[in-house]
Amino acid sequence: xxxxxxxxxxxxxxxxxxxxxxxxxxxxxxxxxxxxxxxxxxxxxxxxxxxxxxxxxxxxxxxxxxxxxxxxxxxxxxxxxxxxxxxxxxxxxxxxxxxxxxxxxxxxxxxxxxxxxxxxxxxxxxxxxxxxxxxxxxxxxxxxxxxxxxxxxxxxxxxxxxxxxxxxxxxxxxxxxxxxxxxxxxxxxxxxxxxxxxxxxxxxxxxxxxxxxxxxxxxxxxxxxxxxxxxxxxxxxxxxxxxxxxxxxxxxxxxxxxxxxxxxxxxxxxxxxxxxxxxxxxxxxxxxxxxxxxxxxxxxxxxxxxxxxxxxxxxxxxxxxxxxxxxxxxxxxxxxxxxxxxxxxx
Amino acid sequence: xxxxxxxxxxxxxxxxxxxxxxxxxxxxxxxxxxxxxxxxxxxxxxxxxxxxxxxxxxxxxxxxxxxxxxxxxxxxxxxxxxxxxxxxxxxxxxxxxxxxxxxxxxxxxxxxxxxxxxxxxxxxxxxxxxxxxxxxxxxxxxxxxxxxxxxxxxxxxxxxxxxxxxxxxxxxxxxxxxxxxxxxxxxxxxxxxxxxxxxxxxxxxxxxxxxxxxxxxxxxxxxxxxxxxxxxxxxxxxxxxxxxxxxxxxxxxxxxxxxxxxxxxxxxxxxxxxxxxxxxxxxxxxxxx
Numbered sequence: 001x002x003x004x005x006x007x008x009x010x011x012x013x014x015x016x017x018x019x020x021x022x023x024x025x026x027x028x029x030x031x032x033x034x035x036x037x038x039x040x041x042x043x044x045x046x047x048x049x050x051x052x053x054x055x056x057x058x059x060x061x062x063x064x065x066x067x068x069x070x071x072x073x074x075x076x077x078x079x080x081x082x083x084x085x086x087x088x089x090x091x092x093x094x095x096x097x098x099x100x101x102x103x104x105x106x107x108x109x110x111x112x113x114x115x116x117x118x119x120x121x122x123x124x125x126x127x128x129x130x131x132x133x134x135x136x137x138x139x140x141x142x143x144x145x146x147x148x149x150x151x152x153x154x155x156x157x158x159x160x161x162x163x164x165x166x167x168x169x170x171x172x173x174x175x176x177x178x179x180x181x182x183x184x185x186x187x188x189x190x191x192x193x194x195x196x197x198x199x200x201x202x203x204x205x206x207x208x209x210x211x212x213x214x215x216x217x218x219x220x221x222x223x224x225x226x227x228x229x230x231x232x233x234x235x236x237x238x239x240x241x242x243x244x245x246x247x248x249x250x251x252x253x254x255x256x257x258x259x260x261x262x263x264x265x266x267x268x269x270x271x272x273x274x275x276x277x278x279x280x281x282x283x284x285x286x287x288x289x290x291x292x293x294x295x296x297x298x299x300x301x302x303x304x305x306x307x308x309x310x311x312x313x314x315x316x317x318x319x320x321x322x323x324x325x326x327x328x329x330x331x332x333x334x335x336x337x338x339x340x341x342x343x344x345x346x
Numbered sequence: 347x348x349x350x351x352x353x354x355x356x357x358x359x360x361x362x363x364x365x366x367x368x369x370x371x372x373x374x375x376x377x378x379x380x381x382x383x384x385x386x387x388x389x390x391x392x393x394x395x396x397x398x399x400x401x402x403x404x405x406x407x408x409x410x411x412x413x414x415x416x417x418x419x420x421x422x423x424x425x426x427x428x429x430x431x432x433x434x435x436x437x438x439x440x441x442x443x444x445x446x447x448x449x450x451x452x453x454x455x456x457x458x459x460x461x462x463x464x465x466x467x468x469x470x471x472x473x474x475x476x477x478x479x480x481x482x483x484x485x486x487x488x489x490x491x492x493x494x495x496x497x498x499x500x501x502x503x504x505x506x507x508x509x510x511x512x513x514x515x516x517x518x519x520x521x522x523x524x525x526x527x528x529x530x531x532x533x534x535x536x537x538x539x540x541x542x543x544x545x546x547x548x549x550x551x552x553x554x555x556x557x558x559x560x561x562x563x564x565x566x567x568x569x570x571x572x573x574x575x576x577x578x579x580x581x582x583x584x585x586x587x588x589x590x591x592x593x594x595x596x597x598x599x600x601x602x603x604x605x606x607x608x609x610x611x612x613x614x615x616x617x618x619x620x621x622x623x624x625x626x627x628x629x630x631x632x633x634x635x
Contacts (some may be wrong), residue, residue: 045478052486170566170569170570173609177602180602184596280480281481283482284570287482325477
């Protein structure tokens with residue numbers, strides 16, 4: 001008679017109890033609920049955008065076309081696509097399905113599809129954001145773990161001061177000052193762009209050139225990550241260090257390093273969620289940083305679109321970024337629930 | 347004979363007692379002093395100074411006795427513009443925070459007091475507004491509808507309400523179960539009276555913290571928008587000054603340094619003050635920040 005071995009014997013090797021079926025079910029249910037809850041959010045973003053097009057002064061077609069002079073064929077095509085003679089709900093449904101199929105509109109200024117324009121800029125923005133995120137999250141968390149042992153020490157005070165500054169400095173102003181000192185006065189780093197335009201580097205040299213351009217903008221953006229991570233990791237570490245299991249670990253006579261590691265594992269999880277919650281602010285900072293440093297990412301694209309009154313592109317970026325934030329938060333929630341089963345019980 | 351019940355008048359705490367309750371330490375005292383100083387500076391000094399747009403003979407003059415913050419490309423006194431900038435930035439910050447608070451408190455109060463389906467619906471809407479990138483939406487709205495200062499205040503205020511609403515809702519959910527609220531319901535007080543005179547005053551402490559944070563984030567948001575050239579040109583703010591400074595970075599560092607310092611000092615003081623209030627009002631979190 002075949003029996004389900006895994007369900008009855010505990011896993012000896014990892015010393016952890018096996019996951020019961022109901023737990024697996026709770027986990028699936030949680031993920032499904034999260035997925036479903038993202039749908040109204042995405043619809044909401046698209047609706048906000050639709051309302052803006054129709055609330056704008058003038059007729060929607062002239063808003064989308066802006067100051068460009070499209071060919072009569074293009075105009076006729078746009079009128080047909082928007083279906084302005086149709087009832088509003090029909091226009092809305094068509095607009096909605098267009099976006100869900102990846103149609104973010106057409107830029108009449110740049111004569112290209114909005115999706116292609118955005119996709120072209122994603123690598124630059126991600127390079128800047130991710131480098132900065134990884135480096136300064138590590139620095140911020142490490143700093144927090146380091147000072148958590150000695151509250152009110154000089155290091156703790158200095159870290160907190162730095163965190164307040166990181167929260168209070170407008171990214172674009174820090175960018176201006178850093179640019180002024182390190183690029184324009186000292187000339188240690190280039191002031192503009194992602195790679196040198198004068199030389200065409202390849203291979204390793206290209207990488208070094210990119211890194212050279214990356215230092216200043218990544219630092220400016222990183223101050224914010226540093227502040228956020230330091231602040232929350234410090235609070236989480238403090239909280240974790242005051243728990244009973246830490247007292248127990250100390251009572252067992254574990255070295256202070258092992259004790260800290262115990263606290264660290266539990267103290268660090270909130271940092272992931274905090275990142276998701278701060279994502280909108282971080283993106284705003286990244287747009288402004290890109291603009292000051294001439295970094296060819298989505299922020300710079302948005303700035304150019306603003307000056308050219310390229311509304312389809314502006315709106316496309318808004319929808320794209322909003323959906324990106326919703327999906328990132330969704331992934332964070334799911335990953336978090338895998339790490340911390342308590343979340344799934346809610 | 348009808349009897350009307352009226353609650354005994356609460357004893358008003360003295361000013362000194364209120365200050366003692368704040369448990370001021372060095373950093374929060376400095377923060378409060380900076381904030382009061384900045385408010386006086388912003389709202390009194392422009393009265394004594396000339397117009398911010400008066401052009402002098404000296405363009406790009408470095409800081410001197412006559413022009414403590416130098417002059418800009420058009421020979422205008424940067425110090426005068428800084429003072430007017432303080433007025434614009436602080437006004438936008440405070441008015442936008444007020445707008446956000448009025449909307450947020452109303453929505454949060456309705457959600458928390460009525461619970462059920464109304465609560466769920468309102469909280470879903472507030473979640474949507476929390477994930478929407480505020481800066482991008484504000485930029486889009488102002489680019490389409492034009493940059494007039496009232497409009498900027500309204501836009502920033504309309505985008506800030508969800509945080510206030512969530513805190514208000516949380517407070518209302520817990521406070522409405524208290525005995526004094528039940529007592530008020532038992533003696534037949536109207537819903538409005540219960541919300542405004544029983545629950546709201548007790549929900550105020552965390553809301554004051556939230557409003558402080560609203561002011562600082564509104565100042566930063568306005569600065570970012572103005573820096574992109576979306577500010578109201580007739581009301582020079584610190585962000586607008588930084589926008590003008592960008593193209594003259596190497597020629598006139600003072601055009602960029604002073605307005606930026608104004609923003610950093612004000613926002614940092616607000617954040618320190620807000621953190622301190624959080625610590626004082628929520629002893630469980632004491633020392634967490």
